[in-house]
Amino acid sequence: QSVLTQPPSVSAAPGQKVTISCSGSSSNIGNNYVSWFQQLPGTAPKLLIYDNNKRPSGIPERFSGSKSGTSATLGITGLQTGDEADYYCGTWDGSLSGRVFGGGTKLTVL
Amino acid sequence: EVQLVESGGGLVEPGGSLRLSCAASGFTFSSFSMNWVRQAPGKGLEWVSSISSSSTYIYYADSVKGRFTISRDNAKNSLYLQMNTLRAEDTAVYYCARPHISAATGDAFHIWGQGTMVTVSS
Numbered sequence: 569q570s571v572l573t574q575p576p577s578v579s580a581a582p583g584q585k586v587t588i589s590c591s592g593s594s595s596n597i598g599n600n601y602v603s604w605f606q607q608l609p610g611t612a613p614k615l616l617i618y619d620n621n622k623r624p625s626g627i628p629e630r631f632s633g634s635k636s637g638t639s640a641t642l643g644i645t646g647l648q649t650g651d652e653a654d655y656y657c658g659t660w661d662g663s664l665s666g667r668v669f670g671g672g673t674k675l676t677v678l
Numbered sequence: 679e680v681q682l683v684e685s686g687g688g689l690v691e692p693g694g695s696l697r698l699s700c701a702a703s704g705f706t707f708s709s710f711s712m713n714w715v716r717q718a719p720g721k722g723l724e725w726v727s728s729i730s731s732s733s734t735y736i737y738y739a740d741s742v743k744g745r746f747t748i749s750r751d752n753a754k755n756s757l758y759l760q761m762n763t764l765r766a767e768d769t770a771v772y773y774c775a776r777p778h779i780s781a782a783t784g785d786a787f788h789i790w791g792q793g794t795m796v797t798v799s800s
Contacts, residue, residue, distance in 0.1 A: 603787070605723070658725070666728075669724065
């Protein structure tokens with residue numbers, strides 16, 4: 569059972585928009601920055617969003633992040649088949665004195 | 679080129695030990711905190727351990743506390759994970775990861791290695 573809760577799967581059609589939620593508590597998301605990662609099959613994870621809503625160089629504007637209270641959301645617009653992957657949120661948890669990830673969300677582009 | 683390369687994985691019997699290494703290149707290793715993250719077959723990401731740039735601060739997941747030891751050698755641009763009393767549930771791909779240079783915290787794992795597989799089985 570992950571400290572951060574994500575939906576196991578989401579799906580949408582090419583060109584559409586999808587959001588992936590990440591729910592936590594005051595000991596993690598509520599008082600810390602959130603990151604989002606994309607993992608394509610058989611590859612290492614890739615940083616998509618850091619500090620709640622910042623994109624590393626090379627990450628398209630189609631990817632966005634937001635945070636409100638103890639929840640965070642990853643948004644992806646203009647879905648492409650290449651976006652099919654597992655997505656993870658992550659942050660620091662002050663109660664655990666450690667970093668935590670969500671359980672992951674599998675995105676299917678229909 | 680900024681790069682992390684893990685090594686040291688393999689097959690080990692339950693109760694055994696293994697030492698993973700992560701060689702860094704292309705950036706000032708001594709300026710960054712470093713992390714180990716693992717992923718069991720077919721499962722999600724699990725943070726394992728973090729170490730600050732000068733080794734002052736070290737953190738472990740409860741699942742490995744007392745069994746694993748993280749360390750670094752800034753002169754050799756290397757990160758290590760000593761794993762003792764290994765269990766079947768430690769079977770996973772182990773990644774070393776570096777945070778983004780501009781991130782406010784060390785959680786923004788930007789640079790990842792290719793991973794090294796650790797299999798604990800008799």
